[in-house]
Amino acid sequence: MDLSGCAVVGIGRTAYTRRSGRTGLALAAEAVRAALDDCGLTAADVDGITCFSTGDSASPLRVAHAIGIDDIGWAVGIHAGGNAVATVIANAAAAVITGQAETVVVYRVLDASVRYGKVTAEVSVGGVEQFAGPHGYLVPPQWFAMWARRHQHVYGSTCEDLGAIAINGRNHAANNPHAIARDPISLDDYLAGRMVVEPFRVFDCAYEVDGAVALVLTTAERAADLRHPAVHPIGAADSTGAGGMPDLWDDQTAMYSRDAAPRLWARTGLSPADIDVACMYDCFTYTIMATFEDYGFCGKGEVGDYFREGRATYGGDVVVNPHGGLLSEGYLHGLNHHYEAVLQLRGQAGARQVPDAELALVTAGAGPYGGAIVYSSRRP
Amino acid sequence: MNASQGPAVDRSALRPPQPAPDVDTAPFWEATASGHLSICRCQQCGLWLQPPLERCRRCAASTAFEPVSGDGTVSTFIIQRQPAVVGFFDKVPYAVALVDLAEQPGLRLPGRIVDIDPDDVAIGMRARARIDALAGGDFHLPVFVPVD
Numbered sequence: 320m321d322l323s324g325c326a327v328v329g330i331g332r333t334a335y336t337r338r339s340g341r342t343g344l345a346l347a348a349e350a351v352r353a354a355l356d357d358c359g360l361t362a363a364d365v366d367g368i369t370c371f372s373t374g375d376s377a378s379p380l381r382v383a384h385a386i387g388i389d390d391i392g393w394a395v396g397i398h399a400g401g402n403a404v405a406t407v408i409a410n411a412a413a414a415v416i417t418g419q420a421e422t423v424v425v426y427r428v429l430d431a432s433v434r435y436g437k438v439t440a441e442v443s444v445g446g447v448e449q450f451a452g453p454h455g456y457l458v459p460p461q462w463f464a465m466w467a468r469r470h471q472h473v474y475g476s477t478c479e480d481l482g483a484i485a486i487n488g489r490n491h492a493a494n495n496p497h498a499i500a501r502d503p504i505s506l507d508d509y510l511a512g513r514m515v516v517e518p519f520r521v522f523d524c525a526y527e528v529d530g531a532v533a534l535v536l537t538t539a540e541r542a543a544d545l546r547h548p549a550v551h552p553i554g555a556a557d558s559t560g561a562g563g564m565p566d567l568w569d570d571q572t573a574m575y576s577r578d579a580a581p582r583l584w585a586r587t588g589l590s591p592a593d594i595d596v597a598c599m600y601d602c603f604t605y606t607i608m609a610t611f612e613d614y615g616f617c618g619k620g621e622v623g624d625y626f627r628e629g630r631a632t633y634g635g636d637v638v639v640n641p642h643g644g645l646l647s648e649g650y651l652h653g654l655n656h657h658y659e660a661v662l663q664l665r666g667q668a669g670a671r672q673v674p675d676a677e678l679a680l681v682t683a684g685a686g687p688y689g690g691a692i693v694y695s696s697r698r699p
Numbered sequence: 700m701n702a703s704q705g706p707a708v709d710r711s712a713l714r715p716p717q718p719a720p721d722v723d724t725a726p727f728w729e730a731t732a733s734g735h736l737s738i739c740r741c742q743q744c745g746l747w748l749q750p751p752l753e754r755c756r757r758c759a760a761s762t763a764f765e766p767v768s769g770d771g772t773v774s775t776f777i778i779q780r781q782p783a784v785v786g787f788f789d790k791v792p793y794a795v796a797l798v799d800l801a802e803q804p805g806l807r808l809p810g811r812i813v814d815i816d817p818d819d820v821a822i823g824m825r826a827r828a829r830i831d832a833l834a835g836g837d838f839h840l841p842v843f844v845p846v847d
């Protein structure tokens with residue numbers, strides 16, 4: 320795999336708010352325009368557009384139209400959640416490298432009509448969820464609380480370990496003016512947090528917001544003439560198991576990354592020790608715990624100590640979620656992690672800049688499915 | 700005062716999620732309606748299949764539903780403390796487990812653990828299915844009762 324003929328050249332986003340009072344289409348158009356402005360391109364330069372969604376989003380066709388494009392050569396919507404972020408970007412890179420499009424926009428938007436943590440209206444549920452919903456078991460915090468409990472049972476991990484992950488991200492978010500939650504928390508604060516679905520407290524769960532984020536990808540050649548240093552995707556890997564059904568996964572102490580990580584490191588020739596910044600998908604604190612182990616940053620059951628000892632922050636081994644992640648910056652379904660990685664590798668992250676950041680791991684997804692991309696500040 | 704606000708909705712009166720069976724899953728709900736737990740099984744290689752499939756995922760042979768013991772083990776569980784799912788807003792706290800059925804490793808159903816204080820539920824606990832009526836409609840579903 321070689322994605323290095325492609326580069327991320329532009330990044331854009333809206334404010335992240337609890338309630339914007341705006342449509343998804345309006346938010347997406349703003350983020351895409353911001354990403355184009357960032358690199359000095361215009362809508363006339365865009366010949367590809369893609370997003371992932373669970374049927375909730377302004378479609379690529381409508382967003383292209385909304386920013387004034389009348390002829391879009393490559394428009395691809397993927398029905399998926401955060402598991403597909405790496406896939407979508409790798410597909411966009413492949414489209415650029417193979418000449419299906421020269422300049423591709425990737426975006427994700429969430430508006431107030433989408434909140435995954437609760438189901439408040441009467442529903443009939445089909446598919447595998449018909450066996451779960453009637454038990455009052457239907458939303459992602461419940462699925463992953465099951466996983467976290469299993470890890471606690473098998474490896475002796477604790478709520479304090481999950482708290483160490485939440486605290487690390489919140490401390491980072493204090494340096495991020497764009498984050499929705501910026502007040503640092505102590506372990507006491509964490510433990511005093513409302514228990515939502517045991518073993519998850521409120522601080523274990525992503526902070527759902529309204530907002531949109533967009534990236535612009537183009538050829539490495541064209542990138543050289545644009546405004547900012549190019550950031551190159553240098554490898555990607557995915558895995559889906561158990562048909563994407565969280566309850567059916569054979570070992571809930573590990574995630575998709577158990578299978579995707581060896582693939583990623585083999586394709587890139589890298590190892591965890593090479594990574595400067597790790598934007599870890601964190602729909603829940605436990606997602607970081609399980610995937611951090613799977614990607615090989617530490618052994619099973621060691622994540623709590625790793626974070627408590629300062630190894631996941633500035634001056635440590637790798638800075639995990641300098642922006643605060645989905646837990647504290649806001650739940651943009653993981654595309655905001657890519658925005659942060661690009662900012663860090665450009666050296667433009669301001670007060671939260673990771674010194675000399677050259678390689679960033681960005682993970683996507685949780686449970687039985689997901690993937691990752693490694694970005695480099697240099698074309699290999 | 701917000702003049703546009705309608706009358707307060709009594710959320711506790713809302714129905715819990717109801718199953719929407721398809722042709723592959725309907726026999727599961729037909730069995731529970733008659734008081735039994737039945738699971739889809741390959742008629743050639745014997746593999747139990749949950750969720751059900753028209754044909755076996757291992758050997759592609761035809762499948763049929765067969766009764767199971769209902770005996771299982773708690774693989775993991777949650778205690779829902781805050782309202783999250785319609786029909787259960789006034790039911791917290793409640794425990795839901797992933798129960799591994801005795802018939803085959805990894806043959807798993809989610810289900811509420813009942814007749815026990817949620818704080819006393821534990822991984823590894825043995826439990827047995829009991830068919831209860833589901834509020835708000837004609838469906839019945841398997842809940843799990845701890846056994847000694």
Ligand SMILES: [Zn+2]
Nearest residue numbers: 741744755758
């Ligand atoms: Zn078979």
